[in-house]
Amino acid sequence: MALPPDATVSDVGEFGLISELTSLFEQGEQVLVGPGDDAAVLRVRNGHVVVSTDLMVEGRHFRRDWATAEDVGHRAAAQNLSDINAMGGRATSLTIGLAAPADLPVQWALDFARGFAAECAEVGATVVGGDLTRADQVVIAVTVLGGCTVSPVLRSGAGAGDxxxxxxxxxxxxxxxxxxxxxxxxxxxxxxxxxxxxxxxxxxxxxxxxxxxxxxxxxxxxxxxxxxxxxxxxxxxxxxxxxxxxxxxxxxxxxxxxxxxxxxxxxxxxxxxxxxxxxxxxxxxxxxxxxxxxxxxxxxxxxxxxxxxxxxxxxx
Amino acid sequence: MALPPDATVSDVGEFGLISELTSLFEQGEQVLVGPGDDAAVLRVRNGHVVVSTDLMVEGRHFRRDWATAEDVGHRAAAQNLSDINAMGGRATSLTIGLAAPADLPVQWALDFARGFAAECAEVGATVVGGDLTRADQVVIAVTVLGGCTVSPVLRSGAGAGDxxxxxxxxxxxxxxxxxxxxxxxxxxxxxxxxxxxxxxxxxxxxxxxxxxxxxxxxxxxxxxxxxxxxxxxxxxxxxxxxxxxxxxxxxxxxxxxxxxxxxxxxxxxxxxxxxxxxxxxxxxxxxxxxxxxxxxxxxxxxxxxxxxxxxxxxxx
Structure with a gap:
């Protein structure tokens, strides 16, 4: 889609932007049903899934004048991938909820998605679904799913002498x-x-x-x-x-x-x-x-x- | 915790409120590791997981003067549980990201969580994790996980004559x-x-x-x-x-x-x-x-x- 450089989210509309964003996300081999349906369906190994969710709010977790959209995408993915890492697991799949003001430049959303996808690619994980809606400030809600090959490492196992x-x-x-x-x-x-x-x-x-x-x-x-x-x-x-x-x-x-x-x-x-x-x-x-x-x-x-x-x- | 009726989220703080909220969520039998660690760990049957995510934004999807917090909790859960229903699946686990202004009454958050948990109980699903942060307006990000016993029903299978x-x-x-x-x-x-x-x-x-x-x-x-x-x-x-x-x-x-x-x-x-x-x-x-x-x-x-x-x- 050829867009004027200053096109906003409200110019292209919800479904237009979703379509643009979805095209940026390649699907991994774990994906049985990808974006575009009521839910995604993912293949799961070892009989368990590790799941975590995090929010990032504009003005609180990031500022659009301090970091590029691509940077914010990298950070949003990284902080979630890191939660699976901290369990000793490997992330496979993520969902993104993006709430944005109507005047958010489309380019910002696309660059954000590119950065997000690139960070996920570092660990071989892919974006399998999401939601897009309007809000007064940018709010990014990410959920990450993954798995462990050995028992997950909890916060609660430390003992004196460790x-x-x-x-x-x-x-x-x-x-x-x-x-x-x-x-x-x-x-x-x-x-x-x-x-x-x-x-x-x-x-x-x-x-x-x-x-x-x-x-x-x-x-x-x-x-x-x-x-x-x-x-x-x-x-x-x-x-x-x-x-x-x-x-x-x-x-x-x-x-x-x-x-x-x-x-x-x-x-x-x-x-x-x-x-x-x-x-x-x-x-x-x-x-x-x-x-x-x-x-x-x-x-x-x-x-x-x-x-x-x-x-x-x-x-x- | 005994709270003054007008206590706000900023009065009890992030960790105080998380602790209050977590105590409202009973854990299902699918939960191997529940809230409180970097991620939750869930038992998965049939080798797959169905996952969907949705956002609700104050002033757009709900108004605090049009519905009680408990109602909003019911609705937030219902719209996500419904996505798994629409795949022909059964929901088991949900995460909640709650972004809220500092002056949000704690009572609102607790009532919201009670309504949310009650709606989840309708289908036997439980809240396994979440995130809490500050924003200018209430934004609720829910991710739901579930499974199917037969092949998921997609949007794409209708044929002429159906x-x-x-x-x-x-x-x-x-x-x-x-x-x-x-x-x-x-x-x-x-x-x-x-x-x-x-x-x-x-x-x-x-x-x-x-x-x-x-x-x-x-x-x-x-x-x-x-x-x-x-x-x-x-x-x-x-x-x-x-x-x-x-x-x-x-x-x-x-x-x-x-x-x-x-x-x-x-x-x-x-x-x-x-x-x-x-x-x-x-x-x-x-x-x-x-x-x-x-x-x-x-x-x-x-x-x-x-x-x-x-x-x-x-x-x-």
Whole structure:
């Protein structure tokens, strides 16, 4: 369809846009019935499905002037794919609900869909259905389905004596967000990390096979996620400051903003790193870094003491 | 948790409200891992899953002054459960994404969840996960999962010579909406039909077993859905006016508003009736009413001619 560059969603209409969007989504081999019917039908292996859902709201989770539509598509897919990763599973199928103002440029929706599909392709997952409707602001609702080849890794399995380990970039997106919030666009590597996270998708299933006792993805903040693990498992977790090597761009931003750069690492989310516990250091897979330990008790400490910096994000 | 009656979502916070909501959702036997982890894990039978997603936006799909929170919960669940019904399947599991303004009363969210859970209980389905975040208006994103015991019934299987049949109330919700739109609250039976649809949940699987060749749920309007069937199947559909007995409350509303009451039936959605095609009249199950026929060609006609009344709802 040839569109004027400034065409809006209301110009092409609901069904016109759905048709355009659907054509962007290739279907995977798991798809028995794809988009266009009342529901999709998917082949499922191993007798179970892993499912998670997430919302992204314009002005809250993204700003159209801080990230391209394609970036937002990548991020929306990444944060959902990461939830399956954190169970030790592999994502296969996603649905997208898109609520949008009538004056949203069609090009934005198409670029969003392209970014979304490209991120899904990283793990071989495909978009199998969705819904489109009108709202005052852009709201993106994604549901992701997948499966595990070994038992899913829950938040609740950590035991005293386990080691806490991390894999993936951590704090980069928070650094990028801080930079954007001050009106800057550099260091570019951090801004890019915020716009397009690179979750360690291969690491979740590997950790499950290696015997991870608990796992979570870092979307709200490292210490906040550690607290989720500690609460679900009924244990205490101590994080070691010296386990983290602060990358140079975060040092630069900390220095420019007068902030402790470790704060981005301990309090930041949005990189979708994985945080997991393993029975001992020998069971920690390659590419993971031991950053703390699991103790009897409750709560999360840093070097054995309370931490008074920001620990994560809260929505209300 | 004892709450002041006017507590808002921002008073109890994201995690407080999630905890309250989760406690309202009983878990079904299909749930291997329920709410509270990065993802839910569900047992799946027959090697497939049927999945659909829908959005409801405040001011567009519902108004808080026209329906109670419990009603909105019933409707949100019903419109999704109905999509699985329209495949001939049975729903088992749902996720809810709720975006809400910070000043949304907690009581609204709890009543919504109660209505949602009660509607799901009608078919034995349960809420297995969700997400909660802040937005300028209430947006509800639901994904439903289920399964079929026979092949799913698609929109694309109708053939010339089939009969078109309908089951469930049709036009009642549209009548109720018209009444509310004029500032009235009666006939109460229509307003109630709008607030709480009663989709014919048992009928979808029965139709599938009876050999329905195509099926769709009427959410956007009867003639609009007939058009979806006709387009997907590459056939024409003719609907017969005299097949419909116009119920007395619709006659009354038509008369009060100076409208053709049949318009509510032909153009109305939201009752989530089922529209299906069957090979012949003898294969139409009990409780279905033959309302038209499938012909060679394309398009939808009423008594062999074009129809110039409203045929359905469009979102942009």
């Amino acid at each position: 080691v806490l380990a991390l894999t993936g970039r951590q704090g980069w997106a928070a650094g990028g967000l801080a930079v954007l919030g001050r009106g800057f666009r550099s260091p570019r590597v951090l801004v890019e990390a915020y716009r397009r996270p690179e979750p360690p998708y291969a690491a979740g299933p590997v950790a499950a096979e290696a015997g991870a006792t608990s796992m979570i993805d870092v979307s709200d903040g490292l210490l906040a996620e550690a607290r989720h693990l500690a609460e679900a498992s009924g244990v205490a977790i101590d994080v070691r400051r010296d386990a983290f090597e602060v990358p140079e761009p975060l040092v630069a931003v900390g220095s420019a903003l007068g902030a402790d750069p470790l704060g981005f690492i301990l309090g930041g989310g949005d990189d979708h790193a994985l945080l997991a516990t393993f029975p001992d250091t020998t069971s920690v897979p390659e590419g993971w870094q031991v950053v703390g330990e699991v103790l009897e008790g409750s709560g999360v400490t840093v070097d054995g003491a309370g931490y008074d910096g920001p620990t994560g994000w809260t929505h209300f | 009969v078109l049949a309908l089951t469930g109330r049709q036009g009642w919700a549209a009548g109720g909406l018209a009444v509310l739109g004029r500032g009235f609250r009666s006939p109460r039976v229509l307003v109630e039909a709008y607030r709480r649809p009663e989709p014919p949940y048992a009928a979808g699987p029965v139709a599938a077993e009876a050999g329905a060749t195509s099926m769709i749920d009427v959410s956007d309007g009867l003639l609009a859905e007939a058009r979806h069937l006709a387009e997907a199947s590459g056939v024409a559909i003719d609907v017969r006016r005299d097949a419909f007995e116009v119920p007395e409350p619709l006659v009354a509303v038509g008369s009060a508003l100076g409208a053709d009451p049949l318009g509510f039936i032909l153009g109305g959605g939201d009752d989530h009736a089922l529209l299906a095609t069957f090979p012949d009249t003898t294969s139409v199950p009990e409780g279905w009413q033959v309302v038209g026929e499938v012909l060679e060609g394309s398009g939808v006609t009423v008594d062999g001619a074009g129809y110039d009344g409203p045929t359905g709802w469009t979102h942009f």
